[in-house]
Amino acid sequence: xxxxxxxxxxxxxxxxxxxxxxxxxxxxxxxxxxxxxxxxxxxxxxxxxxxxxxxxxxxxxxxxxxxxxxxxxxxxxxxxxxxxxxxxxxxxxxxxxxxxxxxxxxxxxxxxxxxxxxxxxxxxxxxxxxxxxxxxxxxxxxxxxxxxxxxxxxxxxxxxxxxxxxxxxxxxxxxxxxxxxxxxxxxxxxxxxxxxxxxxxxxxxxxxxxxxxxxxxxxxxxxxxxxxxxxxxxxxxxxxxxxxxxxxxxxxxxxxxxxxxxxxxxxxxxxxxxxxxxxxxxxxxxxxxxxxxxxxxxxxxxxxxxxxxxxxxxxxxxxxxxxxxxxxxxxxxxxxxxxxxxxxxxxxxxxxxxxxxxxxxxxxxxxxxxxxxxxxxxxxxxxxxxxxxxxxxxxxxxxxxxxxxxxxxxxxxxxxxxxxxxxxxxxxxxxxxxxxxxxxxxx
Numbered sequence: 001x002x003x004x005x006x007x008x009x010x011x012x013x014x015x016x017x018x019x020x021x022x023x024x025x026x027x028x029x030x031x032x033x034x035x036x037x038x039x040x041x042x043x044x045x046x047x048x049x050x051x052x053x054x055x056x057x058x059x060x061x062x063x064x065x066x067x068x069x070x071x072x073x074x075x076x077x078x079x080x081x082x083x084x085x086x087x088x089x090x091x092x093x094x095x096x097x098x099x100x101x102x103x104x105x106x107x108x109x110x111x112x113x114x115x116x117x118x119x120x121x122x123x124x125x126x127x128x129x130x131x132x133x134x135x136x137x138x139x140x141x142x143x144x145x146x147x148x149x150x151x152x153x154x155x156x157x158x159x160x161x162x163x164x165x166x167x168x169x170x171x172x173x174x175x176x177x178x179x180x181x182x183x184x185x186x187x188x189x190x191x192x193x194x195x196x197x198x199x200x201x202x203x204x205x206x207x208x209x210x211x212x213x214x215x216x217x218x219x220x221x222x223x224x225x226x227x228x229x230x231x232x233x234x235x236x237x238x239x240x241x242x243x244x245x246x247x248x249x250x251x252x253x254x255x256x257x258x259x260x261x262x263x264x265x266x267x268x269x270x271x272x273x274x275x276x277x278x279x280x281x282x283x284x285x286x287x288x289x290x291x292x293x294x295x296x297x298x299x300x301x302x303x304x305x306x307x308x309x310x311x312x313x314x315x316x317x318x319x320x321x322x323x324x325x326x327x328x329x330x331x332x333x334x335x336x337x338x339x340x341x342x343x344x345x346x347x348x349x350x351x352x353x354x355x356x357x358x359x360x361x362x363x364x365x366x367x368x369x370x371x372x373x374x375x376x377x378x379x380x381x382x383x384x385x386x387x388x389x390x391x392x393x394x395x396x397x398x399x400x401x402x403x404x405x406x407x408x409x410x411x412x413x414x415x416x417x418x419x420x421x422x423x424x425x426x427x428x429x430x431x432x433x434x435x436x437x438x439x440x441x442x443x
C-alpha cells in the first residue's frame with residue numbers, strides 16, 4: 001500500500017544470507033542460531049584497544065562479568081533496564097548472546113564509507129526490534145523517560161507523503177513514481193533531512209517519506225476479471241488512501257505534521273482527504289462491489305495534512321468532460337471513459353468528488369480545525385498536453401473564494417513547472433525543488 005524511502009548511502013553490503021555476519025574487518029561477528037537454540041544470536045566483540053577503535057562507554061558503574069576466580073560469570077538484566085555491552089578486556093574477545101538482528105552491517109558500512117549513521121535509520125532498526133536507543137542520562141528514571149521521548153522526536157519533523165497519478169487506472173504508474181524525487185532530495189538537498197540540537201532553531205526537516213499505492217479501476221472488463229487490484233470503483237481509491245494514512249499515523253505518530261502531495265488524479269485524492277473522511281465517501285459510493293478491507297480496517301479518523309500540493313492535477317471532472325478546452329479537445333472521449341469507469345454514470349457524483357465544487361474552502365472543516373493556517377500549493381505546467389492549465393485556475397479560484405491570496409486560515413500558492421504531464425515525477429529534479437520550497441514555507 002505504501003513505500004518508505006530513506007537515503008541510499010552508504011553502499012550496503014548484502015548480508016541477507018550471511019551467517020555469521022562478519023564486520024569490523026573480521027574482528028567482530030554476529031552468528032544467528034536455529035529456532036531450537038537457547039539464544040537467538042551470538043555477538044562477538046574484539047578486545048578493547050586503540051587499534052581496534054573501541055573504547056569504554058559512559059557508564060561509571062559497569063556491571064562487570066569476568067572469567068576470573070570468584071568473579072561474576074552471568075548476569076540477568078531486568079525488563080525495562082536500558083543497557084549496552086562493551087568489551088573491557090584488552091586481549092580477549094567478549095561473546096554475548098543478543099537479540100539484535102539488522103543494524104551491525106549498516107554501522108559497518110557507514111564506518112567503511114566514512115559516513116555518519118543516520119539517526120532515523122537507527123531508530124527504524126531499533127524500533128523494529130522493540131529496542132529503544134540507550135541514552136546516557138544522569139539518573140536511570142530520567143533516561144528511561146527520555147529514551148521513549150527520543151523516539152518521538154522524529155515526529156517533530158515533517159513527513160512527505162505522495163499519491164501517484166494514472167487516471168485511477170494505469171498499472172504502470174505506481175508508488176515507485178516518487179523514487180526519482182527521493183533520489184534527487186537525498187543527493188542534492190540532503191540538509192533537508194538534518195535535525196538540529198539548537199532549541200532556538202525551528203528549521204523544519206523531513207522526518208520520513210512515503211508513497212502510497214491504491215486499488216485501480218480496470219481499463220477493460222478483462223483487467224477486472226484477472227486482477228483483484230484492478231476492480232476498484234469510487235470510493236475504493238480514496239478509502240485506500242485514507243487507510244494508508246491511518247496506518248502510517250498509527251505506526252509513526254506524526255499526526256497532522258505531513259505534506260500530502262498528489263500528481264494528476266493523485267492531486268484529486270489529496271484534496272479529497274481534506275474534503276472528508278470515510279463517512280463522507282461511503283455515503284457517495286458508486287461502487288457495485290463489496291467495500292474492500294480498506295473501509296473497515298480501523299475506526300480511526302485520519303488527521304489531515306498541514307499542506308496539500310497538487311501537481312498537474314484534476315480538480316473539475318464535469319467541466320473536463322463537457323468542455324476540456326481547445327488544446328485538449330481531442331482527449332474528451334478519453335476523459336469521459338476513465339471518469340465513467342472510476343465513478344460511474346451519475347454526473348452528480350462527478351461533481352461531488354471534484355474539489356473545485358467545495359462550497360467554501362475557507363470554512364471547510366480541514367481549514368477551521370487547523371492550529372495554524374493550512375496551505376495549498378498548486379503546480380501546473382502550461383506545456384502539459386494531457387491536463388489543461390485552466391484546471392489550476394479553477395481550483396485556485398475555488399480555494400480563494402474571492403480573496404486575493406487566501407485568508408488567515410488558508411494560504412494558496414502557485415509554483416511553476418515545465419514540460420509534459422509526467423515529467424515532474426519521471427525526472428524528479430523539479431519536484432524535489434518543490435518539496436524544498438514547501439518545507440521552507442513551514443518556518
